[in-house]
Amino acid sequence: MLLFESLRKNYEGTDAVNIDRMEIPAGQKFGLVGNNGAGKTTLFRLILDLIKPTDGVVWSKGVDVRRTEEWKLYTGSYLDEGFLIDFLTAEEYFYFIGSLHGFSKHEVDERLVRYHPLFNNAILGQKKYIRDLSKGNQKKVGITAALLFEPEILILDEPFANLDPTTIFRLKNLLNEINEQQNVTMLISSHDLMHVTDVCKRIVVLEAGKIIQDKFTDQGTLKELETYFSA
Amino acid sequence: MLTRWLLTHQLKEAIRSSVFQKNLVINILVGIFALYMIVNLLVAGFLIDRIMEQVFPETDPVTAFNGLLLYYFGLDLFSRFFLQKIPVLSIQPYLHLPVRRTSIIHFLLLKSVFKLFNILPLFIFVPFSYKVMGGTVEAATWLAGILCIILANNYLITYVKRHLSDHPLTAGVFAILFALFLSLDVSDIFGLSEVSSYLFGLLIAYPATVVVSFAILLTLYQLNFVILKMNLQLDIMQAEIRSKSTLMNFALLSRFGQIGELIMLEMKLILRHKRPKSVALFSVLFLFYGLIFYQSPNLQDSTFILIFVGIVVTGAFMISYGQFSYSWESSFFDGILSNRISLETYIKAKVWIYIITVSICYIVTLPYAFMGTEIALINTCAFLFNAGINSFMILLITSFKPKRLELNKGSAFNFQGVGIAQYILSIPIFLLPICLYIPFAIAGLNQAGVIFIGLVGFMGLIMQDVLVKLLVARIKAKKYVLAAGFRQG
Numbered sequence: 001m002l003l004f005e006s007l008r009k010n011y012e013g014t015d016a017v018n019i020d021r022m023e024i025p026a027g028q029k030f031g032l033v034g035n036n037g038a039g040k041t042t043l044f045r046l047i048l049d050l051i052k053p054t055d056g057v058v059w060s061k062g063v064d065v066r067r068t069e070e071w072k073l074y075t076g077s078y079l080d081e082g083f084l085i086d087f088l089t090a091e092e093y094f095y096f097i098g099s100l101h102g103f104s105k106h107e108v109d110e111r112l113v114r115y116h117p118l119f120n121n122a123i124l125g126q127k128k129y130i131r132d133l134s135k136g137n138q139k140k141v142g143i144t145a146a147l148l149f150e151p152e153i154l155i156l157d158e159p160f161a162n163l164d165p166t167t168i169f170r171l172k173n174l175l176n177e178i179n180e181q182q183n184v185t186m187l188i189s190s191h192d193l194m195h196v197t198d199v200c201k202r203i204v205v206l207e208a209g210k211i212i213q214d215k216f217t218d219q220g221t222l223k224e225l226e227t228y229f230s231a
Numbered sequence: 232m233l234t235r236w237l238l239t240h241q242l243k244e245a246i247r248s249s250v251f252q253k254n255l256v257i258n259i260l261v262g263i264f265a266l267y268m269i270v271n272l273l274v275a276g277f278l279i280d281r282i283m284e285q286v287f288p289e290t291d292p293v294t295a296f297n298g299l300l301l302y303y304f305g306l307d308l309f310s311r312f313f314l315q316k317i318p319v320l321s322i323q324p325y326l327h328l329p330v331r332r333t334s335i336i337h338f339l340l341l342k343s344v345f346k347l348f349n350i351l352p353l354f355i356f357v358p359f360s361y362k363v364m365g366g367t368v369e370a371a372t373w374l375a376g377i378l379c380i381i382l383a384n385n386y387l388i389t390y391v392k393r394h395l396s397d398h399p400l401t402a403g404v405f406a407i408l409f410a411l412f413l414s415l416d417v418s419d420i421f422g423l424s425e426v427s428s429y430l431f432g433l434l435i436a437y438p439a440t441v442v443v444s445f446a447i448l449l450t451l452y453q454l455n456f457v458i459l460k461m462n463l464q465l466d467i468m469q470a471e472i473r474s475k476s477t478l479m480n481f482a483l484l485s486r487f488g489q490i491g492e493l494i495m496l497e498m499k500l501i502l503r504h505k506r507p508k509s510v511a512l513f514s515v516l517f518l519f520y521g522l523i524f525y526q527s528p529n530l531q532d533s534t535f536i537l538i539f540v541g542i543v544v545t546g547a548f549m550i551s552y553g554q555f556s557y558s559w560e561s562s563f564f565d566g567i568l569s570n571r572i573s574l575e576t577y578i579k580a581k582v583w584i585y586i587i588t589v590s591i592c593y594i595v596t597l598p599y600a601f602m603g604t605e606i607a608l609i610n611t612c613a614f615l616f617n618a619g620i621n622s623f624m625i626l627l628i629t630s631f632k633p634k635r636l637e638l639n640k641g642s643a644f645n646f647q648g649v650g651i652a653q654y655i656l657s658i659p660i661f662l663l664p665i666c667l668y669i670p671f672a673i674a675g676l677n678q679a680g681v682i683f684i685g686l687v688g689f690m691g692l693i694m695q696d697v698l699v700k701l702l703v704a705r706i707k708a709k710k711y712v713l714a715a716g717f718r719q720g
Contacts, residue, residue, distance in 0.1 A: 048569045052711040072571045082718060083566035085496065087503040087638075099492045100571040129503070149571075 001026040001153060001185045002047065007056035009042055009209070016042040017209040019056075024187070026152070029179055031200030031217075032189040033225065039209040040189040041079060044155050047187070048077055060153070076151030078142035078159070086131035090123045090141045093130060094148060101149040108148070115144045117170050135162045143171070147178065154178075155187045160195045172199055193229070197222045237338050261646065269354055276358030292363055297431035298424035300377070304384060305409050311348055311388040312402045313512050316505075336459045340386070340452060349385055353378075364435070372438035373431070379444035386451035394458060489572065493580035494587075500559060501552075504638035507559060510551050517547035518592060521599045525606050534677050537606070538668060538684065539661055541613025544596050546621060548588040550660065553625040554653045556581060561635040561648075561717035568714060574703045578626065582699065585622035586692075589614060608678065612685030613664070619691025621660050623698045628656050630702075630709050635717045 002024040009017040017039040024030050032040050045051045047058050049065045057064050060071040077083070085093055098108035112124070118140050123133070130141055139162055146154060154175075160168050176199065178184050190196035197203060197217050205213040205228065213228070215221065275282075283292040290298075356377055364370035391401070415421040433440045501507040524540040543550070560567060567577060593614040600607035629652050636648040664684045671680025691698065706713075 048565075050565055050568055050711070050714050069573050072569070072573075075569075077569050079565065082563060083569065085563045085566060087500060088496075092499075096492060096496060097570065100489060 001028075001061060002187075003059040003062075005057050005059065007043075007046060007058060008054045009039075009046060009051060010054040015209045017046060017053075019043075019209075019211060022204075022211065022214075024185060026185050027179065027183040028202055029175075029186045029200045030188070031196040031203045032187065032206060033191070033193060033196055033203060034189075034206035035229075037208075038206040040206060041157055042209070043206070044077070044079055044157055044187065044189065047155060048075070048079075071153075074152040075155065076146035076149065076153070077155040078139075078146040079155070079157040081138060081142075083142055083145075084130050084138060086138075087129055089127065089129055090133070091125075093141060094145060097145045097148055103149070111148055112144070115140075115147070115174075118144065118167055118174065120167065136164060136167070139163060140167065150182060151184065152182075153185045153187070157189050158191065159188060160190055160192050168195065175199055193222060193225045197225065234334070234338055237335075268351070272351060272354035273358060276355040277362055279355065279359055280363045293435070294428050294432065296359065296363075298428040300431050301423055301427035302409075302413070304380060305405075305412075307348070307352075307381070307384050308388060309402060309405060309409065311384060312392065312405070313509055315346070315348060315385075315388055315392070332460065336456055339459070340389075340455055343385060343389060344382060346385065349381055352381055369435045369438055372441045373434045376431070376434040376441045376444040379441070379448040383444070383448040383451050386448070386455050390451065390455050390458070393455075489576045490580045490583060493572070493577065494584055497559070497580070497584055500638075506636065506638050507552065511548060514547040514551040517543050517551070518596055520544050520547075521596060521602075521606075521610075525599055525602050534605075534609070534668070534672070534681065535665055537609050538613060538664055538681070541609045542617060542621070542661055542664060544599070545589055545593045545610060545614040546617040546660070547592050549585045549592075549617060549622065549625065550657070552588075553585060553622075554629060554656050555633065555636055555648065556626055556629040557713060558629075558633040558636040558648050558717075559638070561633070562638070564714050564717045568710060574706055574710075575699060578699050578702050578706065581626055582622050582695065585625070586618045589617045589622070605678075608685075609681055612681050612688065615685040615688030615692070616664050617688070619688035619693075619695075620663070623691065623702060624659055624663070625656065626702055627705065628652050628659065630706060630713065633713060633716065635719065 004019045004022045006021070007017060007019045008015060016037075032043065034040055042051065046053055047060070047065065049058075049071075052066075057066075059065075060075070063070055065071050085096070088096065094108050094112060095105050098105070098111070103111070116124075122137055123140060123144075126133075130138060133141065139159070143156060143159055146156065159171065163171065172195065175186060175188075179186060186200070188196060188200060200217060202216050203213070203221060203225070204211055205225070279296065280292040283295045287295040287298075356374060360366065360370040360374040364373065395401075412421070412423045416423050434444070501511055520540055521544045524536065557564070593610070596610060599610055631652045632650050633652065634648045634650050664687075667684050667687060668680040671677065671683060
């Protein structure tokens with residue numbers, strides 16, 4: 001599904017991302033962990049063609065993401081508030097995103113039903129602009145918008161941060177469910193080792209842009225990661 | 232004691248604001264500009280009796296001036312409605328401290344006295360009262376009375392915007408009333424100016440009446456005070472502000488697919504933020520440029536200047552709003568890039584916004600055609616050139632290092648987000664049509680030259696797809712730089 005080849009992003013002499021080769025097969029739940037500045041967000045931005053790689057290529061379904069915009073048709077993403085149009089209400093935003101994919105308002109409403117448990121009645125029908133929502137609720141809007149059109153690839157940066165425990169629990173279930181039903185390829189970064197090992201089948205540890213570990217999760221993974229990061 | 236603390240905090244807030252620190256040169260320029268404005272106002276203040284004598288030869292200057300005051304206060308209210316901020320959010324950090332709420336409120340309300348709106352008029356009224364009215368006791372009470380009304384306006388608008396409505400429609404209703412009174416006055420049915428002369432004449436005839444204007448001021452102050460005191464819990468006030476959102480539908484536009492959706496989005500952006508709204512409002516002023524220049528007899532011969540005026544008049548909105556083409560979206564540019572919007576659609580939507588607004592400006596300024604066929608021709612050709620060529624030129628030039636914009640600050644004297652592109656933008660926009668015209672002017676074919684400008688614009692409209700493709704290629708190469716700049720803030 002995704003293939004990185006000699007991918008490098010250099011900021012003023014230091015490599016923020018430096019990956020020789022890595023492949024993410026379709027349907028994989030891929031977790032990215034690492035400390036601040038390890039290059040997680042940079043990698044995601046490279047996949048979304050938001051920054052220009054110093055070197056190398058991101059192949060999405062065999063096509064260079066920089067060459068065409070086709071990946072936009074099947075890639076849903078939410079990295080930060082820069083993705084939200086914050087002067088719209090949540091509904092207006094969902095309708096807008098929906099319209100980009102050719103959904104009518106009615107269809108958007110139908111698709112939203114599935115996410116109502118996440119919203120906890122604090123998102124829809126509020127007559128509030130997104131900028132007036134709390135950080136957690138903004139995140140819910142962003143994640144929902146990324147999921148709305150049932151993408152084949154889903155990219156979420158720190159999806160569990162700022163969320164309340166109930167929502168985290170529901171979001172994890174939702175992600176697992178979507179992955180099982182629709183075989184969505186998921187790329188999730190997180191500082192929270194427990195949540196990310198709960199959801200992801202494969203964990204990659206980044207440090208200074210390089211892949212330090214790359215493994216499939218089993219019962220011991222969380223312990224191993226904890227040992228690694230506490231060292 | 233407390234007041235002193237609050238004052239120093241306010242001062243620090245102003246000095247340490249990112250806008251102020253970033254660009255010293257621009258601050259100096261703003262300073263010079265402000266000084267220039269003050270000098271202008273002072274000159275006007277000292278000469279206003281002469282102007283009054285010329286415009287209203289049969290009445291004495293003081294009566295005539297008093298007659299205009301009610302209109303002045305009306306205009307004052309109108310512009311305050313759009314430009315004056317409600318001082319509210321900065322009190323949050325003090326609410327949980329052992330500080331008396333009443334003193335915070337008094338501070339908040341008194342702070343708003345030191346605003347350009349309240350200070351600038353003094354440069355007219357003080358010289359007038361001194362020179363024309365001779366600096367007597369009557370002059371002093373007159374001045375005091377007027378000062379009270381200016382400040383009363385200040386508090387009235389704070390009250391209206393905070394508690395009643397900040398919807399532009401309110402101002403629309405007000406503008407209609409204003410126009411109604413003005414036309415009744417001009418047609419001698421009901422003279423608001425006579426009422427105004429009488430009322431403000433009272434201040435001179437019976438100095439004690441100054442108490443009345445002071446009472447008005449005090450009442451409005453007290454009204455703000457009482458209501459603020461009841462609502463000082465921050466979340467209540469914010470909830471109030473939030474619920475007054477302008478939720479509206481542009482159902483018609485959504486029929487035009489993605490481009491329509493993007494145009495709709497941009498319209499919401501304009502309506503829901505202070506800065507683009509005031510830019511749009513200011514651009515209305517440019518529409519009146521024609522009144523000054525198209526009419527002036529000694530400029531009539533100089534087609535060069537008239538071409539310039541034509542570009543300004545029909546491009547009023549496009550030029551002032553377009554100087555930040557991409558920056559308006561700076562806070563969600565990543566979202567635009569990663570969502571299912573092709574760059575081509577994105578650019579096309581922008582081009583269409585410009586073409587639509589240029590057309591609206593053209594239609595609104597059609598009456599200038601009454602000033603002569605030459606004017607009509609110039610206006611039409613300038614319109615075509617704006618729509619066909621300048622719309623692309625703006626999108627091209629502004630893609631050069633745009634900066635992140637803060638959308639909720641007013642636009643007057645706001646240089647946040649202004650870069651080189653904004654300074655050089657006007658050069659090609661105005662120079663290119665004139666360059667096209669020069670060869671014809673030398674050959675003595677003035678009219679043909681003007682038509683040529685229009686023709687080039689028309690060609691631009693026909694070749695729109697090609698121009699869009701060129702822009703897309705440019706933005707495709709530049710988008711990483713744009714996005715990175717917007718992220719930094």
